[in-house]
Amino acid sequence: MASPDEEAALQEAGRRLFAGAADFATAADxxxxxxPMQGHEIAFAGRSNVGKxxxxxxxxGRTTLARTSHxxxxxxxxxxxxxxxxxxxxxxxxxxxxAVSKAKVAAWTDLIHAYLQGRANLARVYLLIDARHGIKAxxxxxxxxxxxxxxxxxxxxxxxxxxxxxxxxxxLDATAAALAxxxxxxxxxxxxxxxxxxxxADLRASVARLLAERG
Numbered sequence: 314m315a316s317p318d319e320e321a322a323l324q325e326a327g328r329r330l331f332a333g334a335a336d337f338a339t340a341a342d343x344x345x346x347x348x349p350m351q352g353h354e355i356a357f358a359g360r361s362n363v364g365k366x367x368x369x370x371x372x373x374g375r376t377t378l379a380r381t382s383h384x385x386x387x388x389x390x391x392x393x394x395x396x397x398x399x400x401x402x403x404x405x406x407x408x409x410x411x412a413v414s415k416a417k418v419a420a421w422t423d424l425i426h427a428y429l430q431g432r433a434n435l436a437r438v439y440l441l442i443d444a445r446h447g448i449k450a451x452x453x454x455x456x457x458x459x460x461x462x463x464x465x466x467x468x469x470x471x472x473x474x475x476x477x478x479x480x481x482x483x484x485l486d487a488t489a490a491a492l493a494x495x496x497x498x499x500x501x502x503x504x505x506x507x508x509x510x511x512x513x514a515d516l517r518a519s520v521a522r523l524l525a526e527r528g
Contacts, residue, residue, distance in 0.1 A: 320518070326525070327517025334397035335373040340390040342420075344427045348393055351435040353527055354401040355520060358425075358455060359441030361407030364471040364507060368441065369394065369404055371507040379404050391428060400524065403428075409451050418429050430462045433480060436466045436527055438498070439516075442506060444470040444484055460497045467499040468492060469516060474506035 315323065341347045357365045366379035378394060392404040405425060429438070440458060442448055448456070448468075459466045468488060476484060485502055492498040503519060505512030 324514050325519040327356040327514065327519070330376065330399060330521050330524070331372050331396065331397065331517050334395075335349075335375060335378055335396050335402075336397075337378065338393040338401065338437035340392050342424065344391040344424060344431075347391070347428065347432075350432065352398065352401060352434065353436045353524060354393075354403055354432065354434050355523070356405055356428075356438045357405040358405045358438050358466075359407060359410040359439060359471070360443065360449070360451065363443050365404055365407065365441055367507040368469070368471065368505065368516075371505075371510070371513050372402075391424065400520070408455065414455055420518060425474055426458070429458065429464050431516065435464060436524055437467060439469050440466050441469050441471050442488065443493050444473045445475050447484060447487055448471045453491075456492075456495060456498070461496050464498055465497055465499060467519065468502050469512075470502060470504045472508075473504040473511055474509045 337345075339348050357369060358465065359365050359528070368381040370376055371392075371394070379392065389447070390406065394402040394404070396402065408422070408425075429435070440455065441517075442452055442453070456466070470484065470488065475479070485504065488502050492500070492502070501519065502514050503516050505516060507513070
């Protein structure tokens with residue numbers, strides 16, 4: 314547990330990390346089109362329409378860096394965003410329901426598997442879970458894959474403003490219990506809301522801590 318001074322320093326480091334330049338770098342829809350590995354990458358995964366693009370925009374203080382849509386399946390590639398050489402963010406295609414063909418979903422799935430298992434500079438996957446629903450069956454399948462691939466991941470609960478005050482701790486406790494025996498799970502769960510800004514500074518601080526640990 315970080316002391317108040319250490320936590321304040323991490324919050325400031327996170328603010329600085331995401332306050333600088335942030336630009337779309339490239340998109341990849343095949344293994345061959347993935348960009349060269351350089352520096353540290355963090356990836357955002359989650360069910361279709363869980364709010365990955367909105368969260369990336371909130372983290373970077375932009376409104377249009379990552380495209381948002383109410384149509385599940387809008388993100389159809391691995392989208393790479395460069396934070397001025399400090400860090401690369403990767404917006405992954407959503408899993409679960411998507412308004413595209415089964416063949417396209419299968420191609421995304423193959424690409425995601427290959428990316429997760431072969432990306433040596435991938436520091437962590439932030440797995441977004443809708444706070445209203447908790448971990449669903451297809452979320453658990455992704456957790457299984459991340460554990461199998463020994464890829465570090467951390468759960469971020471989105472749309473936290475939709476929970477009633479009395480529901481928040483119950484959702485956090487249930488999520489923690491589901492992750493307790495998973496070997497690749499980072500134990501801290503972050504509750505966020507892009508509508509209210511809740512948890513955004515905490516998530517930035519989490520990324521800053523990760524980069525400090527990685528050196």
